[in-house]
Amino acid sequence: MTDDEAFTCQLSEQDVRRRDENDRALAAELAGYEWEDDRHAVLTFASRSDHLVREFVREESGCCSFFDFDIRDTGDAVRLRVSAPHGAEQMLQALVSAFQG
Template identity: 35%
Template sequence: MTDDSWVPDTCTLPTTERPLRLAEFDGLFRDPLRGADRLSAGHLRLRLDGRAEPVARDLIARESACCSFFTFDLARPGGDTLTLDIRVPANRVAVLDALALRATAARGR
């Protein structure tokens, strides 16, 4: 999935940097991703390997800076697993749909 046409116009990340950011998300989804659950239309929960915490924290901090409509919550519920809850408002559900699709595609599911 290389098309970034789903990226909203409100994203302030320069267009030339978007493929790099998408590749970073793909990297987070490819190996550390243990599972994905769609809890509601506007809420996606990713389960990640705990070793990905520094990468995940850095990536979500930078993504929050350019796409402020995202709400990210990273937690360690126990053991070596992280949960990354991603929420969007109703008018951004299509963006979350694309991100969920990207996660499952990168993981090969």
């Protein structure tokens, strides 16, 4: 199995449409992001978006189980650290890019 086969999103087209509204709402709450390296990114959202972040992680864990998510509520923001295994760097880049509009 190649990395491309191992690291593919399992969302159906119907699921993509269903999630689109929530994902757009979460993207609107993005305050910033930073790359720790090519396999780790930290996205920072407004603190009021905690429920949207948690819903995103729940949904994303079901379709892209190779990602590892860590949610931290700092009081004034919600920080979502996303880790990808070796070979899934492009999938992580696509996930981060999706939040940038």
